[in-house]
Amino acid sequence: MPDEAQVRQALVAHELCGFFQPKFILETGEITGVEVLARWRHASGKTLPPTSFLPVLERCGLLDELLCQQLHEGLALQRQLRGQGHDLDFAFNLHAVQLANSSFASHIGTLLSEYDARGSSLTFELTESGLLQAPQTSLECLFRLQMMGCRLSIDDFGTGFSSLQRLFQLPFNEIKLDAGFIQALAQEPRCHAVISSTLALGESLGMTVVAEGIETDEQHQYLLNMGCTQGQGYWCAKPMNGGDLLRWFQGEQQRSQRA
Template identity: 45%
Template sequence: MKNISILVLEDEPFQRLVAVTALRKLGLERIQQAADGTEALDLLRTGGAVDIVLCDLRMAGMDGLAFLRQASLSGMVRSVILSSEVDEDLRQAASAMTRNLGLQFLGDLGKPFDMARAATLIERHRCQPAEIPAEPASVEPPCLEELLRALEQGEFEAWYQPKFHLESGASLGAEVLARWRHPSHGVLTPAHFLQALETHDLVDRLFWQLFRQGLALQQELARSGRQVNLALNLQPRQLADRDLVPAIGRALEKAGLPATGLTFELTETGLLEAPAASLESLVRLRLMGCELAMDDFGAGYSSLDRLCELPFSQLKLDAAFVRKLMSQPRSAAIIGNAVSLAEDLGMSLVVEGVETAEQRERLLALGCRVAQGYLFSRPLERDAFHALLARRSVPGLH
């Protein structure tokens, strides 16, 4: 912990002394202190970047909010701990602002200074998940000819984001994600190609390539007596195709696989005004035996209305609620109510975005049972996912 640098921003001399003394007792050696935002910015300019700012909000001169805004532009602060006596709802709003500025919010320390709580929050900084290696920023949006070549040569691959049982750690299937193994730029995520595929009306071709790869993996696993549920993303416009469900049925029959091994995920926002043909496709998928999941539940404005009208069997809780779980009590309340809602509706609930052991324990206490996130695994290519299943699957849990 001693290698972590920290800036204490507090206008009350006694409170500042208490914080600095306590941090030194925790083993921190690289500590700077400032009485207002202007002084803190000057310290950053002269002394360089810091890992953590312990920040009060209400101060004479430049207050904590203005400092955080300026510090985010400088790129010289990585993480923030709030330490303020303002009302809780104001501290929660400030924490949301901090995240929106691109800074990592470690938590709310409050006042008076709590050494044990401070140690926990500082440790949270040290245990932050490693950054994902940046993808090439210079990659230009692909043209139609490049996309067609990639589709024809099979450069798009199915990768797998595992789902896990929160308590036992057993693998419970995976979400199928698209990756492009580009001959020049390496492995690219959908941020580099999905919009171009949509523009050129090629999303359906991508879907079928991923679907066939997923079925091939299921067939291989079935030969060794194992089953795995795979979830694939469908776009609402695909549901309007009356041949979609029959084509899925034919593919399953040819592969000798049950429809119960498939889940189709749809975002609520794309189904606001679903035509009759789309609703028919959803019903037929359920009649066939497939599961339907409402993805990013809670991120839109019509979740409950869609639940009343559409035959979903699973809710996937948006990762934003988990990110705020340890800092905003309201997020915990929403997650707990989502658990109750899913149970009352006879649905399963999958929590997205679990990254820390602390989040896992809190989610278990709230009644959550199934999750995705970097705490368990990043998205894996086929062979790595196959190996993970061999290590972590538990008989009877699929």
């Protein structure tokens, strides 16, 4: 496991970078947005997962610095894609501790102006377990983001204990159904009930439900038959760096033109 000095140096050297995984409409395959995921492009040539550095960043109070780098990288890529005719939502993961930053929302407003982007083109994803840790006062940040037009998503839905309470209290637009339910569909029939009830809940609350972790044709078809409309996972595309994402979209355009 890398130590604190190595992680700090990686952050300064911008080795901690964004990888981008598309979100798609199950019925048509149309891409609606991407989630920005943190990866460490290590000097050794390996790409390390967030578990190898996020705990260190959180302990050292450096999560805001990482997010700032991700926002600049993501918004620049979003602007480039917009210029190519792809108007996509970009989703960033937000940790509960960052909600206490009173200047966070105003910083987002500044970035939106800098990159000529709309608030509605950004989504902030918060894990259900993280919301349990967030004090009530810091949750005001979420309302300020919503007033700017930003979308809010509750991630890993179904793994915590206060989901319904938070959905009632806070202005979320999206539920991301935890990948574990999707991947256990074939082996565990009760997952069908969890997914079905979440879809019904999302519809009744006017919220989008995104199924995470779709990897197989069987899972894709199963969710489509259940009425799920949006998903994310290897079935569509793996997380990729910005250059690969641009090339991936070019390939998608070429395939659609030939069809």
